[in-house]
Amino acid sequence: MGDHLSGPKCRGLFVKRNRLDGSTELIAAQAFLDEDHGELDSQPANDNNNYTLSRIGKHNVVIVVLPHWEYGLVNAANVARDMIGSFPNLRVGLMVGIGGGAPAKHDIRLGDVVVRYAGYGHGGVYQYDYGKTIQNKAFVPTGFLNKPPTFIMAAAAALNATYRMKGHQLKKAIGSALDRIPRLQHEFRQPNASTDRLYKPKILHTARDDEDCLAACGDDESKLTIRRARSADDDDPVIHYGLVASANQLMKDASRQ
Template sequence: MSTRRNHTDYTLAWVCPLEIEQTAAIKMLDESHEPLEQERTDYNTYTLGRIGRHNIVIAALHQAGNSSATSVVTQIRNTFPDIRSVLLVGIGGGVPVKTSSGIIRLGDIVVSKPAGEYPGVVQYDHGKAEIGVFKRTGALQPPPAVLLHAAQDFAVNRTLADEAMDPLTTSLSRITSDKRLKAFHFPGRQMDFLYESDYAHLRAGYLCSECKCDPAKRIRHDYGVDEAHVQVHRGVIASGELVIKDAKKRDELAAQHGVLCFETEAAGVLADTPCLVIRGISDYCDSHKNDQWHGYAAATAAAYSRELVLRLPMYKPKQSPNPGHCGDSARARILD
């Protein structure tokens, strides 16, 4: 625990919908800070700390969903007035399609990025039903330019890095090297089951191996030599109130909107605040989904987020209107 800071020292918020995601986020901090006072109307619980040169507010949701995300982010911005950017980090359901980085598989990362008519996130369940068609209404904000630039910088540098010096692997080891956190360790590619879209899970509440789902219905993956290598896919993420557990519905919505991942909080955050969405893929949005990959997917998303923060620029401090006042002159901020 380091010395106490001020509310205005924090310019970046890291929001985690689930407890397991919050644990992964805290493991990414270089140092922790003492808690600060907050208004009685702010019901959030914060973890304050630093990654590299940037001070960060970490907050979790009391329950998953867009409404909860909206409330939490609103309270963050009221308590920490200099927050300029938000990272929404956690797990999501992947669409097993091929991108420029390869086939999306469990443990990979999907990051929101504007594509076509979409600003990075599409709220697929918000709109109006007309004759024979469902039309989406409203528009969400694109991610802050500074975060998009940092994501691109990471992609370039990771491509150029020596295979043995993968920065994402280095950050991921902050969790996976901790023997106490077994839930966050790599489950093994042999546990990555992708079934044909029309083959339903045989018994709810049981693993595929326990209820004897037919192995012949699995789609064979060609993963290459390094099965543990984490790929980063950038594109459109779908956000809605309902958890998708239907492979046919997944494929239908993915084809309609060109999405790579499904989740349930981004639309709530983006209603009022620019945000970059980062999701570790924990399932394929089908009836076979389970919790086996939750920890590792949360870890990969958190590791990527740390690397992103390390690449954010530092800006010159704002000039005080009073030349004789220098209270904030030594503090740098992340700007939009």
């Protein structure tokens, strides 16, 4: 375990939940590990995290997930703080999780990947509940998070260029992971494209969260935004680069997104 604490090529993977149970994201991350390094020999008394130590390719990796029923910026910051304290030589930290959105000009579909990308006037993450509300005026955002380190932005740009030229191998990698762990096939395999229904913003999903969307909202084309089927020339899943919204407030209202 000493290699994880002092190795120069150590990477940190922080799995943040957007639901109240982060086990789904944690399982997905662990399915792609090349090697299991066991547990820490010792852990500081004030570190409340539970770590997965492993290797992906030539990089040592540390994975941590938020505690059950805890989410939001403060809890995420506490987990990251303890992680950095126990692994001071971490070079890269990645926050991953399941996100939601209301597609507009970008053709984003279930299973696609969204990568935070800094651009003009923003650092890549927009905290939509950070700002001020003035009397008789709309909410005014007052700041944004800083952009990632330069070497991260350079690596993301290089990956973007490579994928645009040669495509990516995500579908193949997912298939290989599911072949290694057959019991995950039912829950983690890509669902049929027919289940990816994009309802118009005015259509309200009034049923319980655990109720099937088709049963609750139906498949009437007047309620749906019709999209073309992706062809064999399209990447599947598609990797999108741009601004990511994040905040303590869970957004489940399409008319506000």
